[in-house]
Amino acid sequence: MTVSDSNPKKIRAAILGASGYTGAELIRLLLRHPYVEIVLITADRKAGQSIETVFPHLSGENLPDLMAIADVEWAGLELDVVFCALPHATSQRIIKGILHETGHDFIDEMVIEQSEDYANAIKGSVKVIDLSADFRLRDAAIYAEWYGGEHDALSLQKEAVYGLSEYYREDIKKARLVACPGCYPTAALLALIPLLKEKVISKDGIIIDAKSGASGAGRSLKEANLFTEVSEAMHPYGIAAHRHAPEIEQELSVAFGDELLITFTPHLIPMNRGELETIYVNLSAGKTADDLRDVLATRYKDEQFVLVLKKDNVPTTRQVRGSNNAVIGVFEDRVPGRAIIIAAIDNLVKGSSGQAIQNMNLMFGYDEATSLEQMALFP
Amino acid sequence: MTVSDSNPKKIRAAILGASGYTGAELIRLLLRHPYVEIVLITADRKAGQSIETVFPHLSGENLPDLMAIADVEWAGLELDVVFCALPHATSQRIIKGILHETGHDFIDEMVIEQSEDYANAIKGSVKVIDLSADFRLRDAAIYAEWYGGEHDALSLQKEAVYGLSEYYREDIKKARLVACPGCYPTAALLALIPLLKEKVISKDGIIIDAKSGASGAGRSLKEANLFTEVSEAMHPYGIAAHRHAPEIEQELSVAFGDELLITFTPHLIPMNRGELETIYVNLSAGKTADDLRDVLATRYKDEQFVLVLKKDNVPTTRQVRGSNNAVIGVFEDRVPGRAIIIAAIDNLVKGSSGQAIQNMNLMFGYDEATSLEQMALFP
Amino acid sequence: MTVSDSNPKKIRAAILGASGYTGAELIRLLLRHPYVEIVLITADRKAGQSIETVFPHLSGENLPDLMAIADVEWAGLELDVVFCALPHATSQRIIKGILHETGHDFIDEMVIEQSEDYANAIKGSVKVIDLSADFRLRDAAIYAEWYGGEHDALSLQKEAVYGLSEYYREDIKKARLVACPGCYPTAALLALIPLLKEKVISKDGIIIDAKSGASGAGRSLKEANLFTEVSEAMHPYGIAAHRHAPEIEQELSVAFGDELLITFTPHLIPMNRGELETIYVNLSAGKTADDLRDVLATRYKDEQFVLVLKKDNVPTTRQVRGSNNAVIGVFEDRVPGRAIIIAAIDNLVKGSSGQAIQNMNLMFGYDEATSLEQMALFP
Amino acid sequence: MTVSDSNPKKIRAAILGASGYTGAELIRLLLRHPYVEIVLITADRKAGQSIETVFPHLSGENLPDLMAIADVEWAGLELDVVFCALPHATSQRIIKGILHETGHDFIDEMVIEQSEDYANAIKGSVKVIDLSADFRLRDAAIYAEWYGGEHDALSLQKEAVYGLSEYYREDIKKARLVACPGCYPTAALLALIPLLKEKVISKDGIIIDAKSGASGAGRSLKEANLFTEVSEAMHPYGIAAHRHAPEIEQELSVAFGDELLITFTPHLIPMNRGELETIYVNLSAGKTADDLRDVLATRYKDEQFVLVLKKDNVPTTRQVRGSNNAVIGVFEDRVPGRAIIIAAIDNLVKGSSGQAIQNMNLMFGYDEATSLEQMALFP
Secondary structure: OOOOOOOOOOEEEEEEOOOOHHHHHHHHHHOOOOOEEEEEEEOHHHOOOOHHHHOHHHOOOOOOOOEOHHHOOOOOOOOOEEEEOOOOOHHHHHHHHHOOOOOOHHHHHHOHHHHHHHHHHHOOOOEEEEOOOOOOOOOHHHHHHHHOOOOOOHHHHHHOEEOOOOOOHHHHHHOOEEEOOOHHHHHHHHHHHHHHHOOOEOOOOOEEEEEEOHHHHOOOOOHHHEHHHHOOOOEEOOOOOOOHHHHHHHHHHHHHOOOOOOEEEEEEOOOOOOEEEEEEEEEOOOOOHHHHHHHHHHHHOOOOOEEEOOOOOOOOHHHOOOOOOEEEEEEEOOOOOEEEEEEEEOOOHHHHHHHHHHHHHHHOOOOOOOOOOOOOOOO | OOOOOOOOOOEEEEEEOOOOHHHHHHHHHHOOOOOEEEEEEEOHHHOOOOHHHHOHHHOOOOOOOOEOHHHOOOOOOOOOEEEEOOOOOHHHHHHHHHOOOOOOHHHHHHOHHHHHHHHHHHOOOOEEEEOOOOOOOOOHHHHHHHHOOOOOOHHHHHHOEEOOOOOOHHHHHHOOEEEOOOHHHHHHHHHHHHHHHOOOEOOOOOEEEEEEOHHHHOOOOOHHHEHHHHOOOOEEOOOOOOOHHHHHHHHHHHHHOOOOOOEEEEEEOOOOOOEEEEEEEEEOOOOOHHHHHHHHHHHHOOOOOEEEOOOOOOOOHHHOOOOOOEEEEEEEOOOOOEEEEEEEEOOOHHHHHHHHHHHHHHHOOOOOOOOOOOOOOOO | OOOOOOOOOOEEEEEEOOOOHHHHHHHHHHOOOOOEEEEEEEOHHHOOOOHHHHOHHHOOOOOOOOEOHHHOOOOOOOOOEEEEOOOOOHHHHHHHHHOOOOOOHHHHHHOHHHHHHHHHHHOOOOEEEEOOOOOOOOOHHHHHHHHOOOOOOHHHHHHOEEOOHHHHHHHHHHOOEEEOOOHHHHHHHHHHHHHHHOOOEOOOOOEEEEEEOHHHHOOOOOHHHEHHHHOOOOEEOOOOOOOHHHHHHHHHHHHHOOOOOOEEEEEEOOOOOOEEEEEEEEEOOOOOHHHHHHHHHHHHOOOOOEEEOOOOOOOOHHHOOOOOOEEEEEEEOOOOOEEEEEEEEOOOHHHHHHHHHHHHHHHHOOOOOOOOOOOOOOO | OOOOOOOOOOEEEEEEOOOOHHHHHHHHHHOOOOOEEEEEEEOHHHOOOOHHHHOHHHOOOOOOOOEOHHHOOOOOOOOOEEEEOOOOOHHHHHHHHHOOOOOOHHHHHHOHHHHHHHHHHHOOOOEEEEOOOOOOOOOHHHHHHHHOOOOOOHHHHHHOEEOOHHHHHHHHHHOOEEEOOOHHHHHHHHHHHHHHHOOOEOOOOOEEEEEEOHHHHOOOOOHHHEHHHHOOOOEEOOOOOOOHHHHHHHHHHHHHOOOOOOEEEEEEOOOOOOEEEEEEEEEOOOOOHHHHHHHHHHHHOOOOOEEEOOOOOOOOHHHOOOOOOEEEEEEEOOOOOEEEEEEEEOOOHHHHHHHHHHHHHHHHOOOOOOOOOOOOOOO
16 A cells, blocks of 8 residues: 555654554554655553554554564664654653663663664664654753753753754754654744744733644543543643743744743643644734734745635634644734734644654655645545 | 422413524423423424424423414413523514514514504513523614614613623513623623722733634534534634624623723634633732632622632533533733633523523522522533 | 422432442432432542542532542441442442341451441441442343352342332332443333333344443543544444343343343444434334334333334434433334334433432332433533 | 656546535545546535635645536536536436437536537546436436436436446446445445355345444535534434435345345434444354454455454444545354444545545556555544
8 A cells, every 4th residue: 555656765763652642643644655664663551562453543554563662672673763752751761862872871771681782773873753842942940840850861952953844944954853842832833933033923912822632632541531521521721831831932932032921721622633722912013913914924935834824714623634734814803902813733743743754854855745745634 | 290399370481582502491491490381482494393393302391382473372371571592683673572662563563463462462561581692782883883783672772681690680680671691701701890890900901712612603504513514623713803792891891990892712612512711811910810719709609600619620611511500710820910710601501591591580589590400411 | 509498308328439420420410309418429549539629510519528438437327328339349249238238248348447337327227229230130140151250249139129210110119229220221121121021023133233422431541431532433342242231131031021132232422421222123923113112102101201202203312411311213124024213311311320319219209200300401 | 735746647637516525525635646637626506616715624725716517618628537426316417418418408408608618528538437326226216216206317327337446346447437336335335245245144134233424414504414413412314214225235136146125224423424334144054253254354355445354353433534444343243143244434435535536546547546545544
């Protein structure tokens, strides 16, 4: 069922943490990527299982069974790229090992017996694309405050490139370690960075009311994620205390050239995929909603994954289900001096695994859209 | 299956527009009301059908068939109360007739042949509870602006009491015509009126990000309301242009004692029932989120249908599904000087038919909670 | 918010296993029961928590906090009725203790230190309504085969009355221990018992294709119950191997007067509540679908919770959401000699907690419908 | 965003009835087909609108606006293939015109003024793939009985090839007119044809209990299709009277070599996509469920779109959401002599537009899987 006709040389990819939804989405998209071969998938708790068992929708493909990370025989894998879809904190420890930052202490801990093989296997050339939060924040103090402890790989934290493809493209191309943005930051930053850069909105009073489908909560077993708890209901959560807030602020502050604070409230919505942010902003003096739309349209006119809608057209999540697109609309508020911006993405694609592959394409010199062309699925 | 043991004298009720969801909800609740008998239900497009056909969940009860309004023989009905769940504009015309405002022109139009019977039947003593938007706005110019035309019953518009039970209780008790609030206004006003009255928040910068289940859109046949369009999706709509905005502003301005404008964005959520509003406010100097919570808790401590949650407890729609309760929580924002208020109701109960019955209970001297005691249904 | 006006004497009820959905539903319904006071609710894993924390929709009521069973001080509780919503196997052990079957070994295990108090507390008069599967099967060998081990309270297994209210009414009135039917058996038995009793259908070839909402799977943390796994999907499960099959067969065999086997396939449907069974039967010689409908209509004409629909009317789950009703329809098949019967219930009400309360009403001499009158909630 | 690298010559495609869900799905899949160019899309009621308006998820592509069929200027279109996603009855009239069956009467009616252009445009070489029911039934009397009237293009009805790709592959390659199977028949036939051909099951007593997501009902405005009616509910419909029954029987009779009747009950499930059939069969003497599985596995081992699961693996709709795959599992029943077969497809892909494109690939000599390779989308 593969697309390859001309049989190109393929890079060898590993997916660490492949039994979660971002892992499954990486597999789904990479299986149809003409230049990638998946040679390793890991999942500690489901080690030994086939992907058919863990994700029946990926049945019928030629994939290795899931392994525990500690059991991987790195030698011979000759990995070119590692996607790391592990929980934060774990992520930094594993990546530190993979990228040789600490000599052998990762190997000591994780892969004791195969340490030599491992050192050979990854010999400095492997590239890492991290989907966790571990390398997104540049300020070690802010990381420690929000993630409950010191960072364990500070030099890598500095080296990591923030993987918002449309803004760090050139750095991503040269990066060894890319930290993919959170799903909420992806939508918020695509909507707000150009406006703050062009100073058509104020840095004060930005309010992001965010709504996400349940896949954003991952596949972990929490009562709050049961069908019966989520369905026919709506839950705000992490009110004024969500870890994506400092991440958004970091990048918006860079864009504006000054520190800023945002108000951020996420809500859990009874649907699987999709994320929509309703953003309230104060206009700079003399500016209108139309000006904002123009700024965005100009900025994104050559970006194939960002669509700025014409006046009065309203973004919805159904436009992007399963696709790597972001859709943005701008609306005049009734209250003078204000505007409302709405941005929608699929949290598992542009908000996560799709953007990770977009970054991989950049890092390896492929067309940025390779394997990301598929249209949204509706209904 | 009825509750009546002591066989009290019952008031005679009509429900006009009984084939919509608010109509069904009125029937559901009134069927278990010990002091009410439903003697007339109308639905022009489904005239002649039994309620079992139109609403199978109401099967097995002793109810008249649906009639067209024009076919009603008013004489002999001896109505005590009319619930009007008709579209706006239609509502005002019918109610004008019922309440004799215009002598016989309603009768001319609507019930030509039975005009005398009709005049006898309703002989001035009938009370009307309107669930449409027709009598909510006191300012005729604002009505005309937002509802696309002059009001046809201006004197009634002045007479009508705004049916937010917790605030107009004494007026409602004496009213002949009560205009039940819209669903969005109900939640917003319960959350904000005390705060503006006590001046613990600013009148400027109030932002209401509202989310509603699909029953808020009614049972009318629009492509946007199909399962396939709503499910697995999220739609903002009526951005900065929803008719509930001026209604909210009217009542908040009364509370604060000065004109104010709000920002209001509703969203359609893939669930049947429930409405949640995330409200962003600016604190008055020196005030905190805790102060706001205290003001609300004090105001509502004796109100049985309004529950102010303790610190850190988060309102969700599942708490109120099928019940007449409103739940409110207050949260400190990360941005100094701001707070976030969250309010949840069931749009079809407290946001519509439940509140209508609460008002009926007030108007007829019953315990305010009669037939509204049932707990929320979860899951 | 309580309904009591005349302040009747109330029986004292305990709910063991109150943090699951059947427990919540018992609380919801009993809180509005005029003759019941809930004096004990237990949940081992959530011991010490308030019901507001565990079930926010039950907030604002006067309920004790959850306890671990082992911490209950039985003395002074003076329980009249115990609802047991515990997992099977646990259930039999606890009930054995409560009902003194084994002298003091339950007390030894569970409530060591308060054994004397406990013995006093329950002094033989307490009645137990079990919602688990432990006492449904009369044949000890079949129990052992399907539930993976010997039954631990065989004499109680014999004593227990099968709590299908419409069929064991007189026995239930006198029972000390009632075993409430499973949700699937409830719908199947109501549909099939009269037909087998009257021999209008064959005992061979009965096929029950059952569909249930996710609340049937309870509140336990399984990956298969996550929103993201259930939503937008449909899962058959327990194919030809579900424990409700022998339960259905037991009661159908009694009705027919001979052993029989059924085909039974349950499916998980993406909705919270509701259960619908599509049942395929072979007609007895000369019988028609109309005959079947007549038999059912005659049997249930005086049953207030069983509604047999007229020809061509189709049962749906929305007719019974939140109500204690069962709805049954009969249809002619295109294949000669066959008919299709469709039955719908709310699995958490008639299929579980509602029927349990119906049985309690019988056991204590109340009107059978007390606290069960509420209409279905739609939409 | 197109896939084309080597710029192959593309065939020119029209989609008639492009504003429904099957139309949208055809567009979604054809937009990524390397050898197809969409040159005409029609929708009478939405004529003049852009595809962005009608289907926002298809925004950003280079597509013509929707036209009314009567306004099409056929000359110059040089169509190679026409997908007809129109209502039945309409379909036959249009296709008759396109395929010259009636000389000019189609043109007279539909495209009066451009008749000459039209005749030139379609000059006999165009191929038609019909997604309606109009050409599926070979027996004119059965068509008339189930579709309420005489067929209007009897000779075409005879010529049409039934487009079940896996069974009529060679005929489809040579066909001018392909009648794509209904969604329910597709799943049923893939599961049952090999078993009847090999006579491992009886032709008597086949029961198909079918469940479908709401997209199967199309995008038409019916109250029964509203979100609020479908969500949190389950509806059997068309009981023993669904038009797909005779279609299934036609093909199964061919497979078995003798007439047969089936029992068929469809159910509407609250999800967008997906169809699952639970099929009950009687085994031939001496045969087991394992034999059935072997027959299916052997038949489909070289079919890339049909996956027969290993013992104990259960098909679910989530395995096929958005993909062209069918998944089949076989299970032993508890009742001796019986087995249960479960088949799942995406009703809009393998059950409709995907199979239509599979047929187009066959008709034009492309690899059968072209543009159909994408994996299922989960969650």
